[in-house]
Amino acid sequence: MQHQNRRSFIGSIALLTGGLMVPDQLLLATEKKNRFKVAVIDLMILKRQKISALPLAKEIGADGLEIDMGSLGDRETFDNKLADPKIRQEYLDKAKELNLEICSLAMTGFYAQSFAKRPTYQKMIQDCLDTAKAMNIKVVFLPLGIQGDLTKNPELREPIVERLKVAGKMAAKARITIGIESALDAKGELQLLKDVGSKYVKSYFNFSNAIKNGRDLHQELRILGKKNIIQIHATNEDGVWLQNDLKINLHKVKETLDDMGWSGWLVVERSRDAKQPTNVKYNFAANTSYLKSIFQNNASSLQ
DSSP states (O other), X not given: OHHHHHHHHHHHHHHHTTOSHHHHHHHHHHHHHTSEEEEEETTTTTOTTOTTHHHHHHHHTOSEEEEEOOOOTTSSSOOOGGGSHHHHHHHHHHHHHHXXXXXXXXXXXXXXXXXXXXXXXXXXXXXHHXXXXXXXXXXXXXXXXXXXXXXXXXXXXXXXXXXXXXXXXXXXXXXXXXXXXXXSOHHHXXXXXXXXXXXXXXXXXXXXXXXXXXXXXHHHHHHHOGGGEEEEEOOOOTBSOGGGOTTOOHHHHHHHHHHHTOOEEEEEOOOOBTTSTTOHHHHHHHHHHHHHHHHTOHHHHTO
């Protein structure tokens, strides 16, 4: 008993006197434990640019939230409420209160609009980067969308590369990474990133792109590689929850990402049950919980 007390006492003294080994080991354990974090998207939980997305994300069980920049339509830039410093601060205060992180800022307006042809694309990118910087968000999401589908519109490759080069320079100045989603396979997307040639433009990988096009998900991840993937939309198409989806084996995906040494945000996009597609809590809590059970299993993460 005396021996045990002495050991506890020495351990306490080492911590109090700033013994270097113990805090370093604790830090390392914490980093390993949190190698993967799970977020939901305000747009997909039907709370686009609404502060109520934060408490809902917390209720769902997420570690964070991807916030959308707002709709685009025919405007010269996004309908972005977060351009208002007061609203921005309310978001930041609420996130802090709930212990939630804002993992990324999304320009989903480009899903339907053409990044290759919109005349005011620089203003849109700049507005997004400015908002991200003001909120200390390190990643912005840029989908190349339907009109920027380079498998169907290869002639748009040159203008898209040129515009991404410009966007990359803007991102470098802000020290924020742009994560792009294209319709290309991993080999094609890797070449696109090489042609753009900016370390601030990376791939925002989407599981469903690989799966719906019949590609090997694990091979696609490996081809892109650890350094080129900034974040992952970690769901498949709607129909069934992730845990019931026979097209994806998340235990195997974790093995692949562990093997690659990749860590970061897994962001829940879809995988809603076809019987209750609008039941937000039911769908997103189930997928968030399942992702966490696999990717935040401390025993396997600390090995």
